[in-house]
Amino acid sequence: MTPPTAATVAPTTVHGSVALHAPRKHRPVAEFLSTYVFSKDHKVIGLQFLFSTLLWFLVGGLLALAVRWQVAWPWSDVPVLGKLFAQEGGQMSPEFYTMLFTMHATVMIFLVIIPILAGAFGNFLIPLMIGADDMAFPTLNMLSYWFMWPAFFAFGASFFVEGGAASGGWTSYPPLSTNVASSPASGWGQTLWLIGLTFVGVSSMLGSVNYMTTIILMRAPGMTMFRLPMTIWAMFITAVLQAFALPVLTAAGFMQLADRMFGTGFFSPEGNVVNNTVTAAGGGQPLLWQHLFWFYSHPAVYIMILPAMGMVSDILTVFARKPLFGYRPMVYSIAGIAGLGFIVWGHHMFMSGMNPALGITFMVSTMMIALPSAVKTFNWLGTLWGGKIQFTTSMLFAMSFVSMFIIGGLSGIFMAATPVDIFIHDTYFIVAHFHYVLFAGTAMGVWAAIYFWFPKMFGRTMNEFWGKVHFFLTFIFLNGTFFTMHILGAVGFPRRLADAYHYETFHHLQPLNAFMTYCAIGMVATQVIFAANFIYSMFWGPVAGRNPWNANTLEWTAPSPPGHGNFDYQPVVYRGPYEYSVPGVEKDHLMQTDPPNAAAAAAAAAAH
Amino acid sequence: MGKRLAGIFWALLFLAVPVFGVATFAIAPAYDHWLPKDVSEHGASIDSLFYFILALTGVVFVVTEVLLFWFMWKYDAAKQQGGATYIQGSHTLEVVWTIIPAATLLFLAIYQMNAWADVKMRRPAMAPTVEVVARQFEWRLRYPGRDGTLGTADDLFLVNDLHLPIDEDVLIQLKSMDVLHSFFLPNVRIKQDAVPGMKIPVWFKAREAGEFDIVCAELCGWGHYKMKGRITLEPRASFDAWLERKYAEQQTTQPPPESPGDLAASN
Numbered sequence: 001m002t003p004p005t006a007a008t009v010a011p012t013t014v015h016g017s018v019a020l021h022a023p024r025k026h027r028p029v030a031e032f033l034s035t036y037v038f039s040k041d042h043k044v045i046g047l048q049f050l051f052s053t054l055l056w057f058l059v060g061g062l063l064a065l066a067v068r069w070q071v072a073w074p075w076s077d078v079p080v081l082g083k084l085f086a087q088e089g090g091q092m093s094p095e096f097y098t099m100l101f102t103m104h105a106t107v108m109i110f111l112v113i114i115p116i117l118a119g120a121f122g123n124f125l126i127p128l129m130i131g132a133d134d135m136a137f138p139t140l141n142m143l144s145y146w147f148m149w150p151a152f153f154a155f156g157a158s159f160f161v162e163g164g165a166a167s168g169g170w171t172s173y174p175p176l177s178t179n180v181a182s183s184p185a186s187g188w189g190q191t192l193w194l195i196g197l198t199f200v201g202v203s204s205m206l207g208s209v210n211y212m213t214t215i216i217l218m219r220a221p222g223m224t225m226f227r228l229p230m231t232i233w234a235m236f237i238t239a240v241l242q243a244f245a246l247p248v249l250t251a252a253g254f255m256q257l258a259d260r261m262f263g264t265g266f267f268s269p270e271g272n273v274v275n276n277t278v279t280a281a282g283g284g285q286p287l288l289w290q291h292l293f294w295f296y297s298h299p300a301v302y303i304m305i306l307p308a309m310g311m312v313s314d315i316l317t318v319f320a321r322k323p324l325f326g327y328r329p330m331v332y333s334i335a336g337i338a339g340l341g342f343i344v345w346g347h348h349m350f351m352s353g354m355n356p357a358l359g360i361t362f363m364v365s366t367m368m369i370a371l372p373s374a375v376k377t378f379n380w381l382g383t384l385w386g387g388k389i390q391f392t393t394s395m396l397f398a399m400s401f402v403s404m405f406i407i408g409g410l411s412g413i414f415m416a417a418t419p420v421d422i423f424i425h426d427t428y429f430i431v432a433h434f435h436y437v438l439f440a441g442t443a444m445g446v447w448a449a450i451y452f453w454f455p456k457m458f459g460r461t462m463n464e465f466w467g468k469v470h471f472f473l474t475f476i477f478l479n480g481t482f483f484t485m486h487i488l489g490a491v492g493f494p495r496r497l498a499d500a501y502h503y504e505t506f507h508h509l510q511p512l513n514a515f516m517t518y519c520a521i522g523m524v525a526t527q528v529i530f531a532a533n534f535i536y537s538m539f540w541g542p543v544a545g546r547n548p549w550n551a552n553t554l555e556w557t558a559p560s561p562p563g564h565g566n567f568d569y570q571p572v573v574y575r576g577p578y579e580y581s582v583p584g585v586e587k588d589h590l591m592q593t594d595p596p597n598a599a600a601a602a603a604a605a606a607a608h
Numbered sequence: 609m610g611k612r613l614a615g616i617f618w619a620l621l622f623l624a625v626p627v628f629g630v631a632t633f634a635i636a637p638a639y640d641h642w643l644p645k646d647v648s649e650h651g652a653s654i655d656s657l658f659y660f661i662l663a664l665t666g667v668v669f670v671v672t673e674v675l676l677f678w679f680m681w682k683y684d685a686a687k688q689q690g691g692a693t694y695i696q697g698s699h700t701l702e703v704v705w706t707i708i709p710a711a712t713l714l715f716l717a718i719y720q721m722n723a724w725a726d727v728k729m730r731r732p733a734m735a736p737t738v739e740v741v742a743r744q745f746e747w748r749l750r751y752p753g754r755d756g757t758l759g760t761a762d763d764l765f766l767v768n769d770l771h772l773p774i775d776e777d778v779l780i781q782l783k784s785m786d787v788l789h790s791f792f793l794p795n796v797r798i799k800q801d802a803v804p805g806m807k808i809p810v811w812f813k814a815r816e817a818g819e820f821d822i823v824c825a826e827l828c829g830w831g832h833y834k835m836k837g838r839i840t841l842e843p844r845a846s847f848d849a850w851l852e853r854k855y856a857e858q859q860t861t862q863p864p865p866e867s868p869g870d871l872a873a874s875n
Contacts, residue, residue: 095830169827175804176787176829182744183829269805274786275744286788286803320683326697329706351790351825353803356728360721367717371710377672378705379697384679386693391611391618391684399676403625406672410665417661417716419654419723422799423643426790426825475621483629487636490643492794494825497833503821505644505794512641581692588691 038146040138041564045145046124047457050450052148053116056107061524063104065517068481070097072510072517074499094498095184098167101496105170106155106193109304110200113442115148117307118207118242121449122235124457126211128555128562129232131220131571136213144206147199154196158189166193169496171297174267174289178259181275186260194257201250208242211235220554222573226331227592229553229577230324233331234310237338241299241306245342249296252289259284290352294345302341304438306334308445309376309405312398314577315452316380318551319395320387321588323578326379333372333379340369350418351425359418366416373409377402388581388588392549393467397448400475401441408436411486426496429489435482444478447471447530454537455544459560462537466529473526480519484512552591553577615684619677626673630666644794647774647816647841651797653723661716727798731809736781737772740810742789742802745831747822751851764855768837773847774817780810790826793839801826814841 036044069078070092077090092100123141127134135141158165163184168177172193180186215228215236228236258264265281267289272279317324324330346354346362380402389395411433415421424430447470455461493506500506547556558567571593579590585597636642646655683692739758741748746767753762758781772778782791784802791810792799795818800810822837842850 093830094833098827098830098832167830173788173827176827179787182787272786272804273743285805287806321685321692323694323696325695326702329697329702351799352801353806353808356724359728360724363720363724364714364717367713368710370713371706374709375702375706378701381672381675381679382695382697382701384676384683386695387679387683388685388688388692389615389680389683391615396618399622399680403622403673403676406669407625407629410669413665413713413716414658414661417657417720419720419727420658420661422727423654423658423794423797425799426792472621479625479628483632487632487641490636491641492644492792492823494792494823496827499833502834503823503836505821505823508640578696581694583694 038142040134040142042123042127042135042138042141043457043562043566045141046120046122048145049115049119049123049148050121050457052152053112053120056111056152057116058527060104060107060112061527063100063107065520065524066092067097067100067104068517068520070100070498072514074501095167096164097498098169098183098496099164099189102167102169103155103159103165106166106196108438109170109300110197111148111152111155113304113438114200114204114300116446117304117442118204118211118235118238119145119148121231121307121311121446121453122207122211122238124453125231125555126214126235127218128456128558128566129229129553130215130218130223131554131567131573132214132218133565133567135210136218137210140206140210144203144210147203147206151196151199151203154192154199158192158196161188161192163187163189165189171293172256172289173293174256174259174286175272175274175279178256178267179272179274179279180260181277181279191257191260194253194260197253198250201246201253204242205246208239208246211239212243215239220571220573223554223592224573226328227573227576229310230313230327230330230334231307231310234306234308234313234334237334238303238306241303241338241341245296245299245303248292249300252292252296255292256289287349287352287354290349290354291345294348295342298345298348299338299341301434301437302337305442306337308401308442308449309334311449311452312401312445313380313383314551314553315394315398315448316383316402317578317580318452318549319390319392319398320384321390321580322383322387323576323580324379325382325385326375327576327578329375330379333375336372337369340365340372344369347416347421350421363416363418367413370409370413370416373405377406377409392451393462393464393471394448394451394549396468396471396475397444397451400471401445401448404436404440404444404478407483408433408441411436423492424489426494427489427491428485428493428495431495432482432485432489435485440478440482444474447474450534452549453555454534455548456555456558456560456562458538458541459544460537460539460541461544461548462541463533466533470526470529470533473529474523477519477523477526481516481523484516488512547591550587550589552579552589554592557591557593611686612684615680615686619680619684622673622680623677626670626677629669629673633662633666645818646795646797647814647818647820648796648798649813649815650723650726653726654797657720657723664712664716727812732777732779732811734777734779736809737778738770739781739783740770740791740802741783741785742791742824742828742835743785744787744829745824745835747791747835747837748785751854753855764851764858766854768822770822770837770839771847771850772814772839772841773844774814774841776844777811777813782808782810787828788826789824789828789835792823792825793820794823795820796839796841799825817842 075091078092166189176182177190255266259266263281265284267286268281268284270282344366347366350359451462451467493509501510544560546560554571557571573592574596577592581588582590739750749766749770751764752758753764755762782802784804789802791802796812798812819840822839824835
């Protein structure tokens, strides 16, 4: 996979060095396993996360297409996928449709976005960008990846059990998700869903403990907290969010599991009648689940965007050849988002029957959380202002992150306004909103990061021409798919309906939905270009040097790809990460490790 | 030169975002892809707030997206001789773009509280006009009957066919028998989840007669999409006449239903 360098051949385990000199029959296998499979090297683990999540990205995308197919042409035969899932005559049933959107969201959130940001990029970048040789707890790190596999199996297997995979929505609101009689998929499908969720949680928790410890304790000499690149700040605060919010979700998940397996009734009220049968357990509260679920899942929304914000901030500076505008405000606004993120969960519950006075409180805190997001956007624009912009693929994706995040951020204000939310709650307006944040935002940020760090990962650069084609088509199609959803939302078109056209209010919306589905098909098809570019470039792309983008941060001082232990010398940090186009300096960038030259030292001395 | 053309191309692509964005919202109402007709008294305050936020966010959207385009156009590396400007930030600007959005957002938060309180907090002091009990996948209705009290022997039972008088306050007692549902009246700008174990009051005053959709807006199982009801808003006289007609029908054709619907409806 990676061209051998002196460092990668160097012993990776205690036994590794023996293997080099005394090859025995089973040794190459053991060597391979310990290097590429059960590796404790953060870079290998990061790439394992990257490949796994990209594969699940494909699965989630195909599920989305099936959802879109039904919304555009309800009850018509589904091409290809219809046969794949062996539906009767290729037409999907309404319960199959509910399963599709449940699993689309589940896969995208828990198996793609969260692990690709924290797992893939967090793992790969944290030690490299802070100048450490690895994570603080390499074994824990390896476990955090392997705990994803039970989740992969649980979610994957749930498609094939009786009743199908979970279909109570990704939010799994009880009693629909706890009462087996209320939905065919509330049987094993939902149980496997909860088990899968728990394992994803364990994986995230192991990761977050590791990231926090590593960032606090293992920074290179001279790397103060306020010399950290934004990527690391974002990863750090994300890890803190994970560590504090996850236990609540895990506990709630176990409570739901207990409701289902042992009839504890935490979430079921007394006298509940499902399918003409009085349910046995009672004394519980359906709203309790919503509070617990959103106490995690709202911070999780920021877990799903903050790392992308960090990476985009770094990429913008590199290709604008300019320092980040307002470094400290950027750090504080991330911290502000994270802090406020814990007291806004109730805005998912404005219509839930929660005390409307409490709704006002959550509305105010929600309005306020728009503020740090606005500050970040203005600072990104400030970063581009007066820059010297290079239109690389990575930069285009990063700028599109800014452009799209503006839309996603502004549309959030509509939902935060409680009276307006009465009308647009659970309509396509919210679907538009979170796809602008999570797809047009995070996924575009992830692509920016892949194109940007690919040379560091594989020692080769991706093809720029095909990268730009990929960007152009994705950009067009995503707006065609998601921008129009705002319009559907304005009509009140509800989400999660297998067929809404029999309503007088919505019957005229089918042509618009068909247009969106064509765009969605185009968007998924475009990713073939990306996959081909990725795989081709991994093996045959032009060889990149250590620092192909002339960037400042520490990872660019290591070999591409870095060997075991990362750096061939101990990096020492002399300055912040954004010293681009410094006046009086010949090159347009000063790396964090560049020793201060005599002139700068003299100037500094004079200033004091 | 090729590089400069590429820069122009990308800048214009980003300019297309605000252009098409505004155009989409401008054209949609002309094709009836817009807020459905509102017949409620409180709906005007919701719709005007929607338009106010649309205008506010629209301005911010256009300004920021055009700035992004302008920077891409102006600061293209292919166009510039010198280096980038070395600026690390501006304290004044940070203060300005923190204070202005903060004030705007706070204003927005306070400004809308009244509309919210009207719809969800200032409940009219009256007995329920009707009880709506949601279940998979229908809306069960229970009118109090001639004695005006719910839960007595003369209650009137119906399914999915809700009638209510206009020009007066109506109070709905919303319940669910099984799972979560959401009582959504697009044309009355009402939405409220129905939660098993809870009695949630919903009220409004309709201004105009007409027949509209009742939509379930919270996932409630495989048949969620067809949990459709109809609401008929009519003047008091014809509403009373309708009630009488339905009441007479019930007396002759059906005994009052017993459990389990009754069981859930009366707890």
